[in-house]
Amino acid sequence: MYHCFFRDLSVCLPFTLFECDFLNFVNSTPCQLHPNSWGFLRAFQVLCTVLEIKVSLPVFLHFYQLKVGVPPYGILSLSGSRDGGLFTLYSQSYKNFKQEYF
Template structure:
């Protein structure tokens, strides 16, 4: 895995057409504010697969829910799984478009929303190349 700077013409919504290596994009705030680490663990990969989104399609507040849930399960010695996580959270919109947010299921809210404002987070991103 290697991190690469993006060019002025790169956009997180661009696909991999013509690329020699597999890659995906990540926002800077994922690492600087949410402390996400690569490679993703099985839990994170499982949630991304179940909701069928790329890392940049999941809103930063939703990443905060993922991180908090993982830490909470570890602290309480609970087995964490993508299906267990999605018992407590639902997606908005229901079918992914460009963005997907996770919201608490009505009546079983266990985590408060991340209050940090993520304005302008789309301005800083880089490419993660899978080697």
């Protein structure tokens, strides 16, 4: 895991059921997902909690699509679907996040 996941995005261990379901769905490890994508996951969970609605993977996947990065790293990232995403990119720059492996 990268330090910024915990420091900036409040990702906690153990992962929530929603986060585990998403990682299983995309068949990925946590460190393969770009920090901005973790931000989308976290923001969606917070929004659902505040609105008192069930956190749903199919609903989340309606708003976002997965992009696979180029080798050798193959970082996965989320972008808004053709219908648009719910949130904009996190303002923090993560150009060098790979140097902060925890």
